Amino acid sequence: MGLLDGGNWNGKIFVDGWIDGGGGVRDVVEPATGAVLGSIGIADASDAARAAESASRAQKAWAATPPEERAAVLRRAGQLWEQHQDEIDSWLIREGGSIPPKAQLETHRAANDCYEAAGLPTHPHGLVLPTNGPRWSFARRRPSGVVTVIAPFNFPLILSIRSVAPALALGNSVLLKPDPRTAVSGGVSIMRIFEEAGLPPGVLQLLVGGADVGEAVVAAPEVSVVAFTGSTNAGRAVGALASRHLKRVHLELGGNNALVVLPGADLALAASAGAFGSFMHQGQICMTSGRHLVHESLHEQYVEILAEKAQHLPVGDPFAEQVALGPIIDSGQLNRIDAIVKETVAAGATLSAGGTYDGLFYRPTVLSGVETSMRAWTDEIFGPVAPVTAFSTIDEAIALASESEYGLSLGILGDVGLAMKVADGVPSGIVHINEQTVDDEPNIPFGGVGASGNGSRFGGADANIDAYTNTQWLTVRSEIAPYPF
Template identity: 70%
Template structure:
């Protein structure tokens, strides 16, 4: 999509939300305020409110009260709110894109993708209230027996910085649709596009006050939205390390938790594959949004007959991809989100080269811009091969046959996404041997649709799925057994 320098303010007028959280009403947060920084330039874009633990506790109580009336709202009315929200994302696309590009360092096309999927998430969720809400069970007793779905109550959604809108809305929309209230904690670095925008859209769509709360903050706020007694389900997207902490906190209170975590995803290039097309797919998988995606292609496993040609083609791609401010020009890669993350990427590359890997392309930075990088000669012990980098780095490793390819793919602790390029018959044989939440044949590893189940195994998550009617109903409802007799049953006591 095309981004202009004009800053529309019909939806996200800062006068409504600047320096405030949303908990019933827009109000000052107990955590103070935080500047919204544009990573490409260092410019301050605005100011968001930050929550405190006390704010979370109050919000949870308010949400629990508001949820009862929202759950009792007729299904058609809840569905209408979700449809209006979807239409609002489309209507205000340019305004929301302005924030995603500048706040998250996204190229305009990636921002457009986020807004498109946000709308689709709302349209998909709009179908949930009027779906069958259970089933009639067989019974040997003189009664009717039902299994019916009920909203869980209050859902906490914790979302990261990289795809701030998608990774918030994909839980917020279905959770609301089935009758829950939501506490939303976005990453403070992207609290506008991952938080304020959602609250404003749902306000305009007619969501009752108190059903959706915006609580940006740090780790203390994250812990509070997990442990608040009113919260029944936690939906967390983020790093594996943070996910383990969230899971441990939730388990102490026997709460259900959906963890969508990191990935070190493999792209397998089979013998006979078209090298030019494979390198194009590999470049997209590793360099989209500077590699800051859980589904990023982190390991390029290439058949030994093609590896030299593939490395050369991938390096050529890397060398011609422009890097810069995505709001100022036509670039393929924008900035890394902050200095800490850039230093981590650079350190992983440096340690890998020191350990014997060859730097074929990239490996340099300018400000927060890190050049798309290709590493050959990596080993299983190379940090760039072993760790999730979250940066635009493509480590390449050869394999001999399908047995070794399967062993290499499954050798990672992560299990989120795999791409397999080449002969479909060979790809199908390999796919059946892989442990991964998603497998894409003749596509790279980054893919998402609102109606498709999404989730990982191993260190990539606890097997929960988002997307589609069944997965979302499972995620955000409880199944209740209900029996009905025509009269009071006789008992021997």
């Protein structure tokens, strides 16, 4: 029997077991076909309150569990992702519109996130500090308590598990709120994996819901840390609410990432990198190459090659045929993409490729002659759109790349010496020289600056320990200290 066979989760949430949610039931819809794949339970605020109370009780025993036992649960989870990869891949393809290689990447990454997290329980959790008194002085890391994880639809598995796994490994309990549009691949699958891996009851709770549930899992008094991945506007709201309740909050938000093509760069390789950076997963990635800055000596040819690639990339149902792009997640997102493209063309940009759609299938689109005041340049589009503009000097490239409120990822293609100058001049949480803007690994500290986040980091032992534990100062004397009172 498969991991998701049996239907015990169908139409349910998970609060100490699979139960009916107070918010009713929602269909799980395949965006490529409109077919209903199943149903998911919807929580309400009272479900979130019960889950937080239970998670707080369960966390104390889980934190006291020997490190090797917590590590073993994470290792078993990693093995289960590998054993059930084909099944989970199918859900990522059908529920989220992923092409198979992208789905396989997510499942592979989920296993590796769990394996990476399995090293955290036995990682050094403190320091011995110098002290002026006759005592020992320590800074030790303690579990934060209850961690809320809120994740989006675009990479639903990676963007959930990268916080869930380390938070659990470090002795916390977790409230997981995935996007309702991808709640099976980004929520149910994680819940089922950890059930099978032997995670004690109550340590992980699954709450699918709307803004009321989001507010409840942030404001719950038992919650100490909030890890949020999503849009900048939603992140601002989560950050404000968390701050009001004195919660530590880690925000990984949107991006409008620059891809800089330097003079002398190999055009064929650069255009290939640009196409991947803008069109991978229909551009629905926070790290998507959202602004192509191309040296004036290469600009015209770059646009031609990129447009030709866009015109020949197959678009369709990734579950039924071999395609490069699948569907946009829903009509609301597609309409926004199309409105930005149309408004930018009306403002004077040239539509060099794409700009059309059939159902939720939006053609990969290239816009040239884009000015910095146009929406396709200023906004995070979150669609398969490549806006291109030319620059003449390296200083101009730096200025253009820096002219954004976002600061997530930067790609620079061409001469490494010039690229180093650009890298030093542009504020960005991530810089890739001679690679496009989309990349991530379990062991690297991932995050952005500006409107792309509050500087928090996801991934890697040091960043995860900082994110999901608190520092406690502890002193020890051989006998009670004397005082003058």
